[in-house]
Amino acid sequence: MPNRAPNHPAANAVNKDVGAPEPEQAIDDLVLVRRAQAGELEAFEELVRRYQERIYATIYHMTANHEDACDLAQETFIKAYDALRTFKGESSFFTWLYRIAVNKTINFLKQHRGRIQMSLNDLDFNAEHDPEIVALISEKTPRREVNLVELQQRLNEALQKLSENHRLVVILHDVQGLPHEEIARIMDCNVGTVRSRLFYARQQLQALLSDYLK
Template identity: 65%
Template sequence: MLEIPSTISTANVGKTMPEWNEQEHVNRARNGDMDACDALVRHYQERIYATIYHMTSNHEDAADIAQDTFIKAFRKIQYFKGDSAFFTWLYRIAVNNTINFLRSKRRRVILSINQMDEEWDSGEEVLGLVSKDTPQSTVDRHELQKFLNGAMQKLSPNHRLVVTLHDVQGVPHEQIGEIMDCNTNTVRTRLHYARKQLQAHLSDYLKQ
């Protein structure tokens, strides 16, 4: 029987790893090779953890969900058909776990105002708050960040997810489509709608 790695270790973070062969490790893991399972965890744990953390804004919750993600993945690895990259399949499990968690716990997602690039068309007022470095602007940025975090909670889970994946994690549209099981046009539409909703909330804030 395939045993599941009991912990997610950070001991190998920053170390130089040998050339990576994903398919080889997946095949070995399917056959119950624990070294291959450990290697898959080490290779992907940082990205999986980071994605979950940006959606939950809680380190302990992110660690628990990441752990559960790998447990589910190894239990179901026999069903991985290879139609997509293993990481995309693993990412999808992590995303589903996190969405279920957010729906049950209603945790907060943090989107930094510094991640609002030119695609947002946020206006000179917001750009001014981000670029200035004065005591007053620091207070203003703090208040704006709190308001933005609250606005994120008003988005649906799918719209919150697409903002998290693209604007926080930098995941390409095509891969987001694979993760969310939709085409890239749907990804772009959801991202556009989510940004417009957040911009509307920001406009209300700036009018105060």
């Protein structure tokens, strides 16, 4: 596992709260969107900076492939810019952007079903010090790093066995920390569907990872 300095930008990125944006930020987004709609590229650049990590992370966790996630995230922002004129502000920019990313990713996964190879990012230095993760690893194992990497591999393989919709719900809720209501808006379904999908996906994951959850 690579040892990254704690002040590394990636290290900061992982600790950032990735939930839905605050209401003030949503209003600020709308101002930036209006400026971008008027042709101001700098305003759109600010929106890219604001959401690139969350969009990339969602796509990456869905595909388990860094290169595909990079391409799809770029395409998402380019499509969002092209379609910016159609954005009326009925939903938040965040939700609208997520919908584009999710649709692009699901279409990509359907087109490449069974042909995607995992290309995982390295684990951050801080993972070793997360007490919840440390608790999962046997203290008796001398080579903890190997176990973490192995755990990462198994976790991603298990996620890839879920259907796209079930995987998406788990990622948006359990990894990205989005509330059920926001996920329902992104996936254009009701909250009950989100809850049932989440329950089913967790059950499946628990069965697939039973060796690591004892």
